[in-house]
Amino acid sequence: MLSSPLTLDDSLATFAARFGASRELAIRGRRVIPGGYSRQSFNFGPHAIFAAGGEGAYVTTVDGHRLLDLNNNFTVNVLGHSDAGVQAATRAALEDGVSFGNPVMLEVDLADLLVDRIASIDKVQFSCSASESGMTAVRIARAFTGKDRIAKFEGGYHGFTDPLQISWHPHDEPASGPDHEPASIPDSAGVPLSNAENVLVLTQNDYAGTERLLRAHAGELACVILELESASGGLVTLERSFVEMLRSVTEELGILLIFDETVTLRAGFHGMQASYGVAPDLTVMGKIIGGGFPLGAVGGSAEVMNVLDSGAVSVSGTHHGHKVALAAGLATMRALTPSAFDRLNAMAGCVMSELNEWAASQGSRFAVYGAGMSHLAYGVMREPGLAIRTHRDYWRHLDADATQTCSIELANRGFFPVARGDFSLSLAMTDDDIASFIETTRAIVADMKI
Ligand SMILES: Cc1ncc(COP(=O)(O)O)c(C=O)c1O
Structure with missing residues (x-):
């Protein structure tokens, strides 16, 4: 664990070092495409991470990294890549x-x-x-x-x-x-x-x-x-x-x-x-x-x-x-048979309960929320235990900078969620993938001291 809390600036510095090829492509793209790419939701912190390919549960990036894909094209890839x-x-x-x-x-x-x-x-x-x-x-x-x-x-x-x-x-x-x-x-x-x-x-x-x-x-x-x-x-x-x-x-x-x-x-x-x-x-x-x-x-x-x-x-x-x-x-x-949906929902339930029980035991402001299906979100609340029942709760209760730090840091450590903190699971994921996501998220929350 780090001695001083991990900040957004720390995470962005690591991101800049890890995703330089993506940054270069974004700069090149900006010459010919407003913003550098046609889909504004591609933005991930300072710029998009450009994909080179995808296989199973993983996306590979032009920077040479293999990330567990928790974005799955904003929930599209329910079977993973290249099924x-x-x-x-x-x-x-x-x-x-x-x-x-x-x-x-x-x-x-x-x-x-x-x-x-x-x-x-x-x-x-x-x-x-x-x-x-x-x-x-x-x-x-x-x-x-x-x-x-x-x-x-x-x-x-x-x-x-x-x-x-x-x-x-x-x-x-x-x-x-x-x-x-x-x-x-x-x-x-x-x-x-x-x-x-x-x-x-x-x-x-x-x-x-x-x-x-x-x-x-x-x-x-x-x-x-x-x-x-x-x-x-x-x-x-x-x-x-x-x-x-x-x-x-x-x-x-x-x-x-x-x-x-x-x-x-x-x-x-x-x-x-x-x-x-x-x-x-x-x-x-x-x-x-x-x-x-x-x-x-x-x-x-x-x-x-x-x-x-x-x-x-x-x-x-x-x-x-x-x-x-x-x-x-x-x-x-x-x-997507009934048992395929059962597997997706079981993985979601595991992520949610393991992370929330751990966060509660630590008195942490971190939480995983959602209805419990295979599209979920993590967030850092302004205070431990705050719940989100309306859209206004979302903007009032969520610490957006800290949540963004989690997202950038996940990318730095081998995972690719949606920048705003939601993530989806795919049937290509294994129990080991889910376990490593849970373990890495705990390590990030511990490093951020939230
Ligand atoms: C709930 C919902 N409805 C509609 C849309 C629009 O879908 P599309 O981007 O395929 O036009 C989205 C996209 O994210 C969505 O999440």
């Missing part, structure tokens, strides 16, 4: 033409699989990303209800499209409004204020405030869209009774309920919604359903989805339902 079954299916799909102005059978096959697994889904429509499918879901809801405004939760992320990139990370108080009636704030310059006016923003797990706002605005609201666990807004888990309340109130008021299961689909064979026993009208999907290729989908009851059949609602994209993505997605979803 043999997915590779074989992808190679087969590359034979005999990849791009057609015709549908292919794989589209029907994957739709069938999703309909079979997810009780609330009778019909599915594919796109290239969950951002697009989230936008489609909103369009369907507007067309179905004849109403224009939508409701979403503060801290919820549903892709980067104009209708939905609202109040995802509104960390400024008092601009973000009162706790029980959050302001609607565009998350990006360029998102029109008029879009924010079209969005009613709600607070997670706020029973009275949410019901009051929904009743007050029922005549204008087409839908409520939510994540059962907010993937990039602090892993806030919605309580079961809160989601049950939302289901009954939206049903009574003629508002569609949309679950964004882009990330939470990795929680179980029937989606996370099955563990709540609540059926939404529409479900947005992405990430794992494309097996590492770009694929999004929206599914729902036949009654609602059939607005796409009428021709009144127009949705179209050149690459929607792309053959190779469908093949990779189908192979991935078929590999």
